[in-house]
Amino acid sequence: xxxxxxxxxxxxxxxxxxxxxxxxxxxxxxxxxxxxxxxxxxxxxxxxxxxxxxxxxxxxxxxxxxxxxxxxxxxxxxxxxxxxxxxxxxxxxxxxxxxxxxxxxxxxxxxxxxxxxxxxxxxxxxxxxxxxxxxxxxxxxxxxxxxxxxxxxxxxxxxxxxxxxxxxxxxxxxxxxxxxxxxxxxxxxxxxxxxxxxxxxxxxxxxxxxxxxxxxxxxxxxxxxxxxxxxxxxxxxxxxxxxxxxxxxxxxxxxxxxxxxxxxxxxxxxxxxx
Amino acid sequence: xxxxxxxxxxxxxxxxxxxxxxxxxxxxxxxxxxxxxxxxxxxxxxxxxxxxxxxxxxxxxxxxxxxxxxxxxxxxxxxxxxxxxxxxxxxxxxxxxxxxxxxxxxxxxxxxxxxxxxxxxxxxxxxxxxxxxxxxxxxxxxxxxxxxxxxxxxxxxxxxxxxxxxxxxxxxxxxxxxxxxxxxxxxxxxxxxxxxxxxxxxxxxxxxxxxxxxxxxxxxxxxxxxxxxxxxxxxxxxxxxxxxxxxxxxxxxxxxxxxxxxxxxxxxxxxxxxxxxxxxxxxxxxxxxxxxxxxxxxxxxxxxxxxxxxxxxxxxxxxxxxxxxxxxxxxxxxxxxxxxxxxxxxxxxxxxxxxxxxxxx
Amino acid sequence: xxxxxxxxxxxxxxxxxxxxxxxxxxxxxxxxxxxxxxxxxxxxxxxxxxxxxxxxxxxxxxxxxxxxxxxxxxxxxxxxxxxxxxxxxxxxxxxxxxxxxxxxxxxxxxxxxxxxxxxxxxxxxxxxxxxxxxxxxxxxxxxxxxxxxxxxxxxxxxxxxxxxxxxxxxxxxxxxxxxxxxxxxxxxxxxxxxxxxxxxxxxxxxxxxxxxxxxxxxxxxxxxxxxxxxxxxxxxxxxxxxxxxxxxxxxxxxxxxxxxxxxxxxxxxxxxxxxxxxxxxxxxxxxxxxxxxxxxx
Numbered sequence: 001x002x003x004x005x006x007x008x009x010x011x012x013x014x015x016x017x018x019x020x021x022x023x024x025x026x027x028x029x030x031x032x033x034x035x036x037x038x039x040x041x042x043x044x045x046x047x048x049x050x051x052x053x054x055x056x057x058x059x060x061x062x063x064x065x066x067x068x069x070x071x072x073x074x075x076x077x078x079x080x081x082x083x084x085x086x087x088x089x090x091x092x093x094x095x096x097x098x099x100x101x102x103x104x105x106x107x108x109x110x111x112x113x114x115x116x117x118x119x120x121x122x123x124x125x126x127x128x129x130x131x132x133x134x135x136x137x138x139x140x141x142x143x144x145x146x147x148x149x150x151x152x153x154x155x156x157x158x159x160x161x162x163x164x165x166x167x168x169x170x171x172x173x174x175x176x177x178x179x180x181x182x183x184x185x186x187x188x189x190x191x192x193x194x195x196x197x198x199x200x201x202x203x204x205x206x207x208x209x210x211x212x213x214x215x216x217x218x219x220x221x222x223x224x225x226x227x228x229x230x231x232x233x234x235x236x237x238x239x240x241x242x243x244x245x246x247x248x249x250x251x252x253x254x255x256x257x258x259x260x261x262x263x264x265x266x267x268x269x270x271x272x273x274x
Numbered sequence: 275x276x277x278x279x280x281x282x283x284x285x286x287x288x289x290x291x292x293x294x295x296x297x298x299x300x301x302x303x304x305x306x307x308x309x310x311x312x313x314x315x316x317x318x319x320x321x322x323x324x325x326x327x328x329x330x331x332x333x334x335x336x337x338x339x340x341x342x343x344x345x346x347x348x349x350x351x352x353x354x355x356x357x358x359x360x361x362x363x364x365x366x367x368x369x370x371x372x373x374x375x376x377x378x379x380x381x382x383x384x385x386x387x388x389x390x391x392x393x394x395x396x397x398x399x400x401x402x403x404x405x406x407x408x409x410x411x412x413x414x415x416x417x418x419x420x421x422x423x424x425x426x427x428x429x430x431x432x433x434x435x436x437x438x439x440x441x442x443x444x445x446x447x448x449x450x451x452x453x454x455x456x457x458x459x460x461x462x463x464x465x466x467x468x469x470x471x472x473x474x475x476x477x478x479x480x481x482x483x484x485x486x487x488x489x490x491x492x493x494x495x496x497x498x499x500x501x502x503x504x505x506x507x508x509x510x511x512x513x514x515x516x517x518x519x520x521x522x523x524x525x526x527x528x529x530x531x532x533x534x535x536x537x538x539x540x541x542x543x544x545x546x547x548x549x550x551x552x553x554x555x556x557x558x559x560x561x562x563x564x565x566x567x568x569x570x571x572x573x574x575x576x577x578x579x580x581x582x583x584x585x586x587x588x589x590x591x592x593x594x595x596x597x598x599x600x601x602x603x604x605x606x607x608x609x610x611x612x613x614x615x616x617x618x619x620x621x622x623x624x625x626x627x628x629x630x631x632x633x634x635x
Numbered sequence: 636x637x638x639x640x641x642x643x644x645x646x647x648x649x650x651x652x653x654x655x656x657x658x659x660x661x662x663x664x665x666x667x668x669x670x671x672x673x674x675x676x677x678x679x680x681x682x683x684x685x686x687x688x689x690x691x692x693x694x695x696x697x698x699x700x701x702x703x704x705x706x707x708x709x710x711x712x713x714x715x716x717x718x719x720x721x722x723x724x725x726x727x728x729x730x731x732x733x734x735x736x737x738x739x740x741x742x743x744x745x746x747x748x749x750x751x752x753x754x755x756x757x758x759x760x761x762x763x764x765x766x767x768x769x770x771x772x773x774x775x776x777x778x779x780x781x782x783x784x785x786x787x788x789x790x791x792x793x794x795x796x797x798x799x800x801x802x803x804x805x806x807x808x809x810x811x812x813x814x815x816x817x818x819x820x821x822x823x824x825x826x827x828x829x830x831x832x833x834x835x836x837x838x839x840x841x842x843x844x845x846x847x848x849x850x851x852x853x854x855x856x857x858x859x860x861x862x863x864x865x866x867x868x869x870x871x872x873x874x875x876x877x878x879x880x881x882x883x884x885x886x887x888x889x890x891x892x893x894x895x896x897x898x899x900x901x902x903x904x905x906x907x908x909x910x911x912x913x914x915x916x917x918x919x920x921x922x923x924x925x926x927x928x929x930x931x932x
Contacts, residue, residue, distance in 0.1 A: 010739060011828035014838035026736035029729055030751040036766035036806060037758045039776070043769060093666045100663030109661075116667050119675055123867020123911060125884035126904045129891055130678030133685075153674045156667055177365035179352045180330055180436075181379035181426065188353075191378075195369045214759040217869050217884075221891075231761055238765060238874050247769075250762040261757040288644050334653050337646035348645050349652055 037254060044247035062248040071233065072245065078223065079213055079230040081144060086151040086212035091205045093152070094159025099189065101160070102167040113160070120157035124217045127154065132221040142225045150218050155208035162207065166200030167193075206264045210257060281309035281466045282343040282433040289328055289338030291321075291490075298324045299335060300490040306468060311460050313469045313477040316487035317513065323438060325487070326470045330436055331355050342434060357434040358427030358465075362442055364419045366411045372398070372422050373407030379430040397429040398422075400459065417448050424456075428463060435460075435467045441476065453479050474514045478502065486510050504540065508630055511551040518597045519549040522629065529629065532593060536569055537624040547632030552622055554586070554600040559612070560621035568621045573597060575616045585611060589618060679908070686901035698902035708886075712906075715882045718797075718872065719865035722804040723812075726861050729805065730812040731854070737813075738820035756810035764871045767803045768794060771875075795877020803875040808864060812857035819853020820846075859918040863911055883907050 005017035016023075044062055046055030066072050101113050119127060131150045132141065140146035174196065178188035194201070219229040220236075230249065237243045284306035291299040299321050306312045314322040327333035329340065331352035340348040347355055366375050373394050380390040398404050401421035406414075414422065420440060427435060440456075441449045457480045460467050471477055477484050478498045486493040486501065486509070494506040505511035508519065522529045522536065529536045531550060542548065560570060573589035576596065585607065587599040597620060601607070612618050689695030702708045737745050737752075755763060770776050771794035778790040793799050823846060831841035869884040876882075883903055890900035 010838070011825050012832045012836070012838035012841045018838075022732055022736055026733050029733045030748060033755050033806070033809065034751045036763055036770060037755050039766045039770060040762060093670065096663040097667035100660050104657065104660040104664075106657055106661060112661075112664055112668065115671055115676075116664075119671065121863070121911065121915065122675070122679075123863075123884060123907055125867055125869050125887050126679065126682075126908060127675060129887060129900060129904060130682055131674055132891070133682060133897070134674070134678045149670070149674055153670055156670060160667070171363070171365070173361050173363060173365040174367060176332060176352075177359065177361055178367070178378070179332075180355075180357065180359040182353050182356070182382040182430070183378075184351070184353050187382070192367055210757065214761070216761050220888075231759070234761055234765075235870065235874075238761075238768070246765055250759070250765055253759050253762055257757050257759060258754065261753060265753075334649055334656075337644040337649065339644055349648050 040247050040250040040254060044244070044251040046244065046247070049244065062245045065245050066248050066252075069245070071228075072230075072249070074226070075228050075230045075233045078144065078147075078227050082147050082151060082219075082223075082229060083209045083213040085144070085148040086155055087205050087208040089148060090152040090155035090159050090208040090211075091201065094156050094204060094208075095163050095201060097156075098160050098163035098167060099193075101164060103172075113164075116160050117157045119153050124154075128218040128221045131218060135222055141222050142227055144227050147219065147223050147227065147229070148212075150222055151212035151215060152208075154215065154218065155211040158207045158211060159204040162200050162204040163197065166197040170196055203264050206260050210260060214253075214257070280433055281464055283308040284329070284434065284466060284468070285339070285341040286325075286329075287339040287341075289325070289335045289340065291324055291328065291333060291335040297490045299328065302338075302490065302492060304485060304492060304495065306466055307482075309464050309466055310482045311457065311467045311469065311480060313471060313481040313484045314487055315471060315474060315477040315484050315513075316493075317472055320487045321490035322470045322472075322487045324490070326436055326438055326468060329434075329468060330357060330359055356430075356432050357436055358430070358432040360420075360423050360427050360435070360437045360440045362439045364423040364440075364443075366419055366422055366426075368411050370411070371407065372403070372409045372411070372414070375411070375422060376407075376426045376429050378426065383430060393429055394425075397425040400428070400463070401425045416444050417452065420444065420452065424459070428465075433465055435465050437467065437469045439471050442471070442473070449476075456480065478514075486513065488513075504628060505551060505630060508549065508551075508632060511628065511630055516554050516598060518552045518554070518595065519630075519632075520552065520591075520595060521632070522548050522550050524548060531571075532591075536627070537567060538627040538629060539624045540628060542629045543631040545631035545633055549630050549632050551628045551630050552597065553626070554598040556622060556626035557597065557599040558621045559587075559599070559601070560619050562619050567624045569624065569627070571597070571620045571622075573618055573620050575612050575614055575618055577614055578611050580608065580611075587612070587618075589620065682897075682901040683905055685897050686905050688898055690898065698898045699906075701899065702902065702906065711881050711883055711886050714880060715866060718800065718804065718868075718880065718882060719862050721801055722808055722865050723858055723862045725801065725805045726808050726812045727854070727858060730809050730816060730857070733809075734813045734816040734820055737817055738823075752810050752813050755806065756814075760807060760870055763807060764803055764874045767799065767806065768874060771799050771802065794875055796879050797876070799875040799877070800872045800880045803871045804865060804868065807871055808861045811860045811864060812854075815856040815860070816850065816853040819856070820850045822853075823849045855918060855921055859914065863914050866911055866914065867907060 005020070006015055008014065009016045009019050042055060045058045045060060047057035047059040047061060048055065097112075097116055101109055101116075127150070131146070131153075135141040135143075135146045135150075140149075170193065175185075175188045175193050178192040179185060183191065214231065215229075216231045216235050219232045223229045223232050230253075234246055234249060237246055284304075286302060286304040286306075289299050289302045290297065302321075302325060314325055316322045324333055328335050328338075331347075331350060331354075335348070338348060339346060342355070342357075367378070370378070373391075376394045376397055377390050380393060385393070394407060395404065398406055401424050403418060403421050403425065406418070406422070411419065411422075420443075423440070437456075441452050444452060453476055469477075469480065478501070481498055483495060483497050484501050485495045488509050494501060494510045496504070496506075501510065501514055505514065505517075511517045511519070520531050522531045524530075524542070527535060529538060529542065529548065529550070536550065538550075560568065562570070571591055573591050576588040576590055578588075579586040580603070583603060584600050585603055587601070588596055589599065590596050599620060686698050687694055687696070689697045702712075733752075737748055740748060772778070773790040773792070775794075777793065781787055782790065793802070827845050827849070828841055831845045832838075836844065867884050868882060869888065872880045872882045873885055873888075876885075884907070887900045887903045887907070890896045890903065
């Protein structure tokens with residue numbers, strides 16, 4: 001160990017020992033980054049009515065409460081429905097747009113790209129009230145349809161960016177070869193290009209799912225009644241009274257998102273090496 | 275495979291393609307004979323690849339006509355033109371096997387599976403990769419990939435084959451061998467082939483005819499001997515092989531350089547400024563007063579380079595022009611090479627002279 | 636060169652073919668464009684229009700005047716800027732060393748350590764905010780731990796106030812700074828540092844004169860993202876601020892939810908949007924925005 005401290009750590013020959021403070025600080029930061037996310041897991045098994053960590057007594061009553069509550073279950077179903085539908089809507093629309101942006105030779109196509117990125121740049125609250133305003137007028141507020149539209153809007157920039165970046169590092173000669181062999185552009189895209197960028201497409205789809213599943217602000221305004229989402233109900237519960245059920249829901253959400261994150265890292269890594 | 279009589283001629287007329295103010299192709303007209311191996315040769319940016327892309331349908335010209343046989347195809351999209359195409363970086367589909375790649379055009383044409391399998395295998399055998407069908411693309415070497423690309427381009431028996439610098443990614447030895455193999459393949463199958471390259475040696479080796487292209491225009495269209503021996507203008511003389519250009523003046527008797535009368539053969543173009551084009555291997559070191567038919571020039575040696583099979587000698591003429599001379603090394607050549615500073619007499623036979631116009635083209 | 640006649644020889648037909656092809660490719664973008672126009676641009680325009688309507692439905696500047704006149708509104712803007720600047724600053728102080736540490740690790744270890752940055756990034760924002768709510772309570776883990784360690788005697792109020800809000804915001808925003816910064820740092824050619832050493836620089840000055848300046852594109856990109864996100868942030872300040880930290884986004888929400896005052900809300904929204912665009916524009920003077928959009932993931 002002491003020997004390691006004396007070894008150089010970088011091109012400038014600074015030693016590990018001289019950098020020890022950096023290693024310690026960085027480790028502390030990393031722990032602090034992850035810890036709060038993981039805290040909810042043991043908390044959810046606490047028996048107490050009040051949020052406490054560490055739990056005095058252990059039980060699964062909050063999980064039972066969650067799974068047996070009609071409101072929470074219906075909200076969960078809504079969230080999953082919205083997330084899956086968002087994924088199915090935003091991903092194809094985004095892929096088409098990314099392909100159009102990549103192959104178009106129009107002079108001002110960059111402006112289109114900027115336009116499609118704006119949902120990511122604009123404060124979420126503005127998207128929420130704007131959508132709310134319009135949805136009230138056409139009477140689709142509190143509907144799954146409206147929710148999916150709004151969430152697809154939010155997911156779109158991610159799909160466009162991820163797919164666009166994959167297309168940039170893709171050799172378009174492959175598609176040209178397919179076309180020279182007799183495939184019209186759409187068939188060449190489906191049989192040759194799409195398989196080559198499939199990892200990016202999967203990542204984009206997962207991101208779309210998560211964007212919708214985790215989304216709070218927009219859902220707060222335009223989901224409700226029969227179609228309230230999980231996040232919306234959680235947020236209201238947080239503001240009103242601290243319900244430990246939230247801890248159990250949070251644990252489940254952490255599990256779901258961790259799983260998706262792992263999937264995306266696996267596929268995303270493969271794309272990088274291929 | 276296609277019999278020579280089925281190969282299609284290509285008629286290119288007045289094809290122009292501009293990008294803003296720049297003419298990528300400037301009113302190009304060209305005939306490719308049925309079954310011929312024609313090379314488009316030129317430096318980067320000359321327009322040769324653009325012309326090939328116009329033939330393939332990937333670049334849309336501003337105007338022009340393109341006929342494959344009797345069919346006007348200029349407005350046909352690429353997937354309906356029925357031409358085989360081989361790309362510079364092979365463009366093999368990584369997610370399919372060799373058979374998958376080669377069979378792709380057959381699947382598009384809904385060829386029944388058994389027949390397709392048969393044709394795939396025959397195509398692979400033609401490029402000497404029989405039995406490679408199940409291999410994955412990443413398991414192949416560069417040369418093998420090139421052959422698979424070729425098999426894929428000919429399996430559906432197109433009557434025209436287009437090749438975009440297909441050998442440039444290979445190393446020298448492999449490239450030299452593949453040049454001959456490709457030529458043999460062409461002779462065997464007999465389809466009309468248009469080949470793009472910037473390597474003049476490659477063009478001279480493989481082609482029936484060469485179209486030298488620069489600035490979007492055809493500088494000269496001729497067979498390899500004509501291109502090399504009788505370049506039509508300064509660009510072709512300079513681009514193919516090496517050349518030294520001596521300014522010559524015209525008077526009542528003929529042509530003169532530095533006051534001295536020249537013995538030449540061949541036509542003299544009708545142009546205000548003329549140059550004598552000399553190839554290094556056609557210049558010899560001669561004794562003073564060498565025989566008839568020889569043009570002689572006094573020059574001072576700048577440096578001599580021994581290159582194993584040949585030697586290079588650079589000498590300057592009295593007016594400052596540097597002339598390069600290449601000679602074969604034999605027996606006692608090395609011992610007799612001149613040294614820096616020596617005065618030598620350079621000789622060029624009349625038959626080895628070419629007079630070209632000095633106009634910028 | 637003689638001019639070439641650009642008519643005849645299929646010129647008309649070819650031009651039409653080209654136009655149709657360009658139209659078809661642009662058409663591929665149209666569903667996306669339609670979505671953004673209908674759900675974002677048109678409502679935004681509508682709201683901007685509404686912001687100029689007074690309570691009586693006529694054109695009026697009262698919504699904007701209110702922002703300047705009422706002290707509570709000014710305080711909201713000041714709070715929003717305070718939170719945004721402080722969060723950005725703290726993120727830089729904490730995030731830069733972390734990003735540097737990660738960039739110096741060998742690839743495999745770096746990928747594993749990256750999980751500590753990516754896991755919170757992918758975890759629901761609500762879950763993370765909730766976790767801090769619990770951790771920072773009077774009887775929460777932080778207070779209990781600190782008292783046991785002797786750091787302080789009485790439970791401190793570190794939630795439902797600015798402190799709690801900042802802690803939560805920094806935790807949420809940190810990955811947004813670290814990721815582009817890390818990408819930028821990885822892109823610094825290691826040979827530069829070798830050259831600096833070779834030319835006589837000690838490690839510290841080599842860092843400040845060579846490495847740090849080269850890492851600034853990613854740093855500015857990250858700072859911009861964090862700042863812009865903070866400006867419009869809603870959830871975390873709403874939960875951890877306990878009603879004492881009011882940001883513009885929260886005022887907009889309450890204007891609609893509680894008072895149904897669309898005029899006030901939309902005017903605030905217009906100002907917020909203007910501030911966001913302003914921040915983007917200022918940064919675009921220093922950094923090419925493409926780098927942000929490409930470098931994040």
